[in-house]
Amino acid sequence: MKAWMVAAVISAVCYGINNILLKLTNGRISDALGAVCIQTFSLAVIVGYFLLIKMRGEAVNWSYQGIAISMSSGIMMGFGLVLLLTAFKFGGPVSGVIPVLLSGQIVLAALAGFLLFREGLSAIKAIGILCCFLGIWLSSR
Incomplete structure (x- = not known):
């Protein structure tokens, strides 16, 4: 590793x-x-x-x-x-608050990597970002 x-x-x-x-x-x-x-x-x-x-x-x-x-x-x-x-x-549950927090961080980091730091954005990474958005939405339910 x-x-x-x-x-x-x-x-x-x-x-x-x-x-x-x-x-x-x-x-x-x-x-x-x-x-x-x-x-x-x-x-x-x-x-x-x-x-x-x-x-x-x-x-x-x-x-x-x-x-x-x-x-x-x-x-x-x-x-x-x-x-x-x-x-x-x-009253936010740890099982809801933390996934929203971390998913938001992932989305921002991935977008910053692509937009600010000129890192590549592959199709699989784009799907991962979309999954994070879905995760935020599901965790807020």
């Missing part, structure tokens, strides 16, 4: 466990405080990773554009987290 695939699978497991834990917070902590706790501990992990890279002597490349894009991504992550917690607060 390729290294990127191993990292992607482990990431999927981490995000899957994260989504289950988010649902478990429902009714046990306010959305705002829960989001602060989540992002604080997420920051701690990321700072630890950053320090590890620095201690290894690896280069930390950056540009103003890279910083701006990263900050924009953080803003989207924050809004996404707050809205995900809100969906659970409004």
